Amino acid sequence: MALEVFARAGFHGASMNDVADAAGVTKPVLYQHFDSKRELYQALLEEVGTRLLRNIDKAASEATDGKSQTELGFRAYFRWVAEDHDAFLLLFGSGSRRDNEFAAAVRRITAESANAIAPLIAVDIDEDHRTTIAHALVGLAEGASRRLVDRGDAFDPDEIAAQVSALAWAGLRAVQRVD
Amino acid sequence: MALEVFARAGFHGASMNDVADAAGVTKPVLYQHFDSKRELYQALLEEVGTRLLRNIDKAASEATDGKSQTELGFRAYFRWVAEDHDAFLLLFGSGSRRDNEFAAAVRRITAESANAIAPLIAVDIDEDHRTTIAHALVGLAEGASRRLVDRGDAFDPDEIAAQVSALAWAGLRAVQRVD
């Protein structure tokens, strides 16, 4: 599939012929569905990103308090990484963050994730700092995932989620206003 | 400078002519110093990454206990980001993580940062999980920085460092063994 090809080689590293071959068709057929390489790539980004967000939203919505929301959110995230390495690589293995147009799509995903986290920060720091901290926590998950994916071996997403969310939750409680 | 050009446009987005122009020379002159575009880029990565690591090492070595080591380490990191956006973008704005050869350089940086953090995790979880958590914390800083750099406005690195390191330190204490 196109996702796999782009995930492995990146936007520039994969040619339309590569993508076509992987899909078992030829280039002109690809161009019947997408006007350009960029459009195809962007469509993939959107699809993959939306899937991630939906997973997280669904999981978090089942939580009753902040703590379990954190746990379930991270668990959904790491499960997604575990079962869809390629999707993770496409979004965060990057090259997607290089190009302005693509970066916007990735930012949308991280921003929405951050928005889900921001309310969990209790202290009354200003909105801007709160958002930055929320983005930091998104990075937390990304950093752990990158290592796991790089290592290549399978891993237990729930186990990782337990540790990372413990870290995150304790951390969230500790953020202080700074004068 | 070459750093600025690559930071803005990425490896693929910047041509050797662009780099040469920015440096006030012409392409062949560039090729007197570097055998290829890749080599030039890699040299930049190494230089920039080493600078970051040196800053962190120096700062952390002045700390007496784990808590202040965390604080000083993050402070050095965010100061580096604040005063050298381009370096941050080159390493983590990515595109650098796409290419296997370049990714190795970036991994070296993150791995060394993680190694500095790992010993601060007190619980006796196995080495592998400890390292993953350490990478997560590196991602924490990266996530916050990306937002700050994306926003574009100047920011106070010490203030961010205070909040992020508070989060990190509290989080580190909370990581549990999982059975």
Place this chain on the structure above:
DNA sequence: GCCGCCGGTTACCATTGGGTAACGTATGTC
């Protein structure tokens, strides 16, 4: 059985950009 349409393929075009060879010029020496 012949004709036309339609989906797909091959073969091609044009641009971009890494890398280099050939050229020109200034400077210092005899």
Place this chain on the structure above:
DNA sequence: GACATACGTTACCCAATGGTAACCGGCGGC
């Protein structure tokens, strides 16, 4: 003042690749 050397520039080559036009074979209708 003529020549050689060294350095930088222009001009070029060629491979890769996004995108497309022209071709081809099979299938349904007459």
